Amino acid sequence: MTTFSFLRLLAASAFAASAFAQAPGGPKPPTRDDQYKLGADSQPQPGVPQGAVTEHEWNISKIYPGTTRKYWVYVPAQYDAKKPACLMVFQDGGGYQSRTGSWRVPVVFDNLIHKKEMPVTVAVFINPGVKPPPPGQPTKRPDGKPAGSNRSAEYDSLGDAYAKFLLEEILPEVGKTVNVTKDPNGRAIAGSSSGGICAFTVAWERPDQFRKVFSTIGSFTNIRGGNKYPEMVRAAAKKPIRVFQQDGSNDIVNQFGSWPEANKAMAAALEEKGYDHKFVVGEGTHNPKHGASLLPDAMRWLWRDYPR
Numbered sequence: 011m012t013t014f015s016f017l018r019l020l021a022a023s024a025f026a027a028s029a030f031a032q033a034p035g036g037p038k039p040p041t042r043d044d045q046y047k048l049g050a051d052s053q054p055q056p057g058v059p060q061g062a063v064t065e066h067e068w069n070i071s072k073i074y075p076g077t078t079r080k081y082w083v084y085v086p087a088q089y090d091a092k093k094p095a096c097l098m099v100f101q102d103g104g105g106y107q108s109r110t111g112s113w114r115v116p117v118v119f120d121n122l123i124h125k126k127e128m129p130v131t132v133a134v135f136i137n138p139g140v141k142p143p144p145p146g147q148p149t150k151r152p153d154g155k156p157a158g159s160n161r162s163a164e165y166d167s168l169g170d171a172y173a174k175f176l177l178e179e180i181l182p183e184v185g186k187t188v189n190v191t192k193d194p195n196g197r198a199i200a201g202s203s204s205g206g207i208c209a210f211t212v213a214w215e216r217p218d219q220f221r222k223v224f225s226t227i228g229s230f231t232n233i234r235g236g237n238k239y240p241e242m243v244r245a246a247a248k249k250p251i252r253v254f255q256q257d258g259s260n261d262i263v264n265q266f267g268s269w270p271e272a273n274k275a276m277a278a279a280l281e282e283k284g285y286d287h288k289f290v291v292g293e294g295t296h297n298p299k300h301g302a303s304l305l306p307d308a309m310r311w312l313w314r315d316y317p318r
Contacts, residue, residue, distance in 0.1 A: 051306035059087035077139025084133035094191040101205030103135025165208035198222035226301030231267035240279035258294030
C-alpha cells in the first residue's frame with residue numbers, strides 16, 4: 011500500500027468513526043466522566059437496613075421571603091430518638107435524596123452506618139428557593155430550570171444569610187420530629203458547584219454549628235465574589251473546620267473564571283493555613299460522576315474520628 015493510499019484509508023476511518031459517534035440513535039462516545047463509577051457502597055446490600063426518606067415543603071421563609079422549596083429528611087434505621095444523631099445537610103437536595111440517582115446518599119449512608127464506618131447520621135436535602143413568576147409568565151426557563159430560581163443568590167453569595175436560613179428556619183423545623191446533635195463536630199454540610207461554595211460558606215461563617223464540609227466542583231469563582239476566599243482564608247485565624255474538596259481538570263472556564271484554577275487556589279490556601287483538608291483532582295468536567303464515586307470514601311474521611 012502506498013503512503014497516499016494509507017493516508018486516504020486513515021482519513022476515511024476517522025471520518026467514519028466521527029460519523030458513527032454523531033449518528034442519531036447511535037451509542038454515545040465515551041466521555042472523561044465515564045471512568046468514574048459508583049462502587050459497592052453506593053449499591054443496596056443484602057442484610058443492610060434501609061433508612062426512611064420523607065418529603066417536605068418550606069414556603070414561609072423570612073430570610074428569603076417569597077420563596078418556596080422542597081426538602082427531604084433521611085432518618086437511618088439505627089436512629090434512636092433518645093440519642094442525638096449526627097447531621098449532614100445537602101444543597102440541591104433533590105439530586106442527592108434519591109436511591110437510584112447520581113449520588114444515592116441514602117444508600118451510601120445505609121451501608122456505612124451499618125458497617126459502623128460513619129456515625130448514625132440524619133441527612134437533610136434542601137432545594138434552592140424559587141420565587142413563583144407573575145401570572146401568565148413561564149414557570150420554566152429555556153434550559154428547563156425553574157423560572158425565578160433563587161439558587162445563585164442563596165448559594166453563591168458570601169456572608170451568613172444562608173447559614174441563618176438553615177439555623178433559624180429549616181433545622182428548627184426538622185428538630186420538631188428528629189433529635190439531632192448540637193455538637194458542631196457532629197454536623198456536616200455538602201454541595202456541588204454553587205452548592206459546594208455554599209457548603210463552605212456555611213461552615214466558614216458558623217464553625218460553631220458546622221465543622222465538616224464536602225465540596226465537589228465548587229464554584230469558588232467570581233460569580234458573586236467567591237474568588238476572594240483564598241485571600242480570606244490566609245488572612246483569617248484558622249477555623250476548626252475539616253474540608254473534603256473535589257474538582258476535575260476539565261471543569262468549566264467561562265466569564266466568571268476557571269473552576270479548576272479556583273479550586274486549586276482554594277486548596278492551596280487551606281493547605282498553607284494548616285486546615286484538616288483533602289483535595290482530590292480528577293479529569294472530569296462540571297459533572298457529579300467523580301464526586302459521587304468518591305462519596306463513600308469522603309464520608310469515611312470526614313467522620314473518621316467521630317464516635318460511632
